[in-house]
Amino acid sequence: MKLLLRFLPEMIKSPLISEIILETGAKLNINKANVAPSGGEIVIDIPPDKVEDVIRAFKVRDVKVIVLEHPVIRDDERCVNCGACISICPVDVFEFGEDWSVDSNVDKCVRCGACVYGCPLCALSLGEEDV
Amino acid sequence: MTEKTIQEINSKIRDGSVCVVTADRMSExxxxxxxxxxxKEVDVVTTGTFGAMCSSGVWMNFGHSDPPIKMQKVWLNDVEAYTGVAAVDAFIGATQISETEGMKYGGAHVIEDLVRGKIINLRSTSHGTDCYPKRSINTEITIDDLNQATMLNPRNAYQKYNVATNSSDKTIYTYMGTLLPRKGNATYSGAGDLSPLSNDPTYETIGMGTRIFLCGTQGHIIGEGTQHAPGANFGTIMVRGDLKDMSPEFLRAAILYRYGITLYVGIGIPIPILNEKLALSTAIKDSDISTSVLDYSIPRRSRPTIKTVTYADLKSGLIEIDGKEVKTSPISSYHVAKKIADTLKRWIEKGEFMLNLPAERLPPDTQVKPLRQTRELPLVKDVMLTNVTTIEQGSEVEEAAKRIIKGEFTHLPVVSKDDKLVGIVTAWDISKAVASKDKTLDEIMTKKVVTSDIDEPVEISAAKVEKHNISALPVIDKERKVVGILTSDDITKLVAKRRVK
Incomplete structure (x- = not known):
């Protein structure tokens, strides 16, 4: 499962991720990390059996945790299945299905956002759900 | 030789015995x-295409207000329409950008919103005349309020199109979509085996008056499109249809990020199979249609062809460029193109769509001329300084400082032993090096040098200077040897001189 973590600037200095790996024993995969003066944003992938432990560990440390069940959302009404997203996506989320409609495998998504701007029909957006 | 007439086909349509197939099936x-x-077996082959067609728009007649106004400027949802015609006629072009929302909304969105029956704000100004005294108007309308809403697209349905890639090291944003750096992807457009004009490439049955599928309703071809270039298999058509009958399923506003607004237009042309020549031409396969991969990072009219590929290669999802596999994406929709060919097939089978022969065929031999440019276009070689002082890589910072002072310039290109450009240092870099002491020339120089070449128009170099916020460009030849330098001062002087003229 993918989580989006948002943390305040003062947390940037502490080795948060390492602490949580040691504490929970979960093998985290960092998909994306952004650090700015206003704070940071990290997208991580966690094994299903450690989801609860990891979420709890981050929350204790005042990190905002967002579960990315739908990392990228497609508006099927707007989409015309052109496929412009296919070659822009760095992790091959999109591919053509049988009748030249575009299939998406959102589990691979790392929320880079390239497709959001690359879609001529403005049919794609990055989803967010709080826990 | 077996031959058929349009009349025979139309009588089969009327009695329900017509045999229609979509173009993708004809080759089998x-x-x-x-x-x-x-x-003998097949009477009609239906084609389809659905893609970005910028050269599209709608003629509207608003009806007269009371007191009446001669509209001289008109905006629909803040998108300007052209009114250089009679009092209440206007043309809204697909690519026109909103004056308040910029590239988020444009003419194509107005057209889609009209088709969806949405309320549109209409604003107009005028100088006022004796017969049209009103000077401004601001009102809300829908498509039902318009006397006419006639789609009239000057250039649609390109027979085929070039493939776009980008060899530079930055992402570029084009009318072919987002192109990733270092040939990171390639984009293409066109339906290949379903492409209307590719299925009748000598325009035996396509021309002025041909009834077609246009955005979900029946429309007509009214002649060749602008830039129609049949010799190079780049034929185009001009089309007309009633917007009031169109469907948003086959007409969509789109935004090409950082490029602009466009309209996705759906077109399907029925090809009557009158003879063997047409049976053979409609049997065209993706692998029979070849096109060129062009480097869109070259900001010139003639972009170099990197290689030739077919639509079969493009549709496989990967093409090979310089030994590297490059992912491909269409920006047109084959899925919707097929839906159009299927819909047209169904209309004909149900007797709702009759075929006709054109009143005039499309011209088979027109060519596209470039724009005649009567004012001189200065090139870098006309403006650059040729006696450039350079410095060899590995030299002392002090030596660089001496050369800059002696030559009274601010930019010093750094070259390798074999004279190739490897970096650039400015007087500012040297001041920084002096301030921080113990830095070498190699450490302080800029290694990613923005350069120019002698045949580049100064306009392009000026854009580079502005984009990268720099003040000089070394001019290099094919071997990366420095042959000159172009400074922002040279560009400013040139612009000033041209203004005086």
Missing amino acids: IVEEIGPEDAV
């Missing part, structure tokens, strides 16, 4: 039974 049929039997 002709392979299986041969062209002669294909003419």
Whole structure:
């Protein structure tokens, strides 16, 4: 499962991720990390059996945790299945299905956002759900 | 030789015995039974395409207000329409950008919103005349309030199109979509085997008056499109249809990020299979249609062809460029193109769509001329300084400082032993090096140098200077040897001189 973590600037200095790996024993995969003066944003992938432990560990440390069940959302009404997203996506989320409609495998998504701007029909957006 | 007439086909449409196939199936049929039997079996082949067609728009007649106004400027949802015609006629072009929302909304969105029956704000100004005294108007309308809403697209349905890639090291944003750096992807447009004009490439049955599928309703071809270039298999058509009958399923506003607004237009042309020549031409396969991969990072009219590929290569999802596999994306929709060909097939089978022969065929031999530019276009070689002082890589910072002072310039290109450009240092870099002491020339120089070449128009170099916020460009030849330098001062002087003229 993918989580989006948002943390305040003062947390940037502490080795948060390492602490949580040691504490929970979960093998985290960092998909994306952004650090700015206003704070940071990290997208991580966690094994299903450690989801609860990891979420709890981050929350204790005042990190905002967002579960990315739908990392990228497609508006099927707007989409015309052109496929412009296919070659822009760095992790091959999109591919053509049988009748030249575009299939998406959102589990691979790392929320880079390239497709959001690359879609001529403005049919794609990055989803967010709080826990 | 088996031949058929349009009248024979239309009577079959009327009695329900017509045989219609979509163009993607025709190659199998002709392979299986041969062209002669294909003419006997198949009456009509339907085609389809759905993609970005910028050269599109709608003529509208608003009706007269009371007191009446001669509209001289008109905006629909803040998108300007052209009114250089009679009092209440206007043309809204697909690519026109909103004056308040910029590239988020444009003419194409107005057109889609009209089709969806949405309320549109209409604003107009005028100088006022004796017969049209009103000077401004601001009102809300829908498509039902318009006397006419006639789609009239000057150039649609390109027979085929070039493939776009980008060899530079930055992402570029084009009318072919987002192109990733270092040939990171390639984009293409066109339906290949379903492409209307590719299925009748000599325009035997396509021309002025041909009834077609246009955005979900029946429209017509009214002639060749602008830039129609049949010799190079780049034919185009001009089309007309009633916007009031169109469907948003086959007409969509789109935004090409950082490029602009466009309209996705759906077109399907029925090809009557009158003879073997048409049976063979409609049997065209993706692998029969070749096109060129062009480097869109070259900001010139003639972009170099990197290689030739077919639509079969493009549709496989990967093409090979310089030994590297490059992912491909269409920006047109084959899925919707097929839906159009299927819909047209159904209309004909149900007797709702009759075929006709054109009043005039499309011209088979027109060519596209470039724009005649009567004012001189200065090139870098006309403006650059040629006696450039350079410094060899590995030299002392002090030596660089001496050369800058002696030459009274601020930019010093750094070259390798074999004289190739490897970096650039400025007087500012040297001041920084002096301030921080113990830095070498190699450490302080800028290694990613923005350069220019002698045949580049100064306009392009000026854009580079502005984009990268720099003040000089070394001019290099094919071997990366420095042959000159172009400074922002040179550019400013040139612009000033041209203004005086």
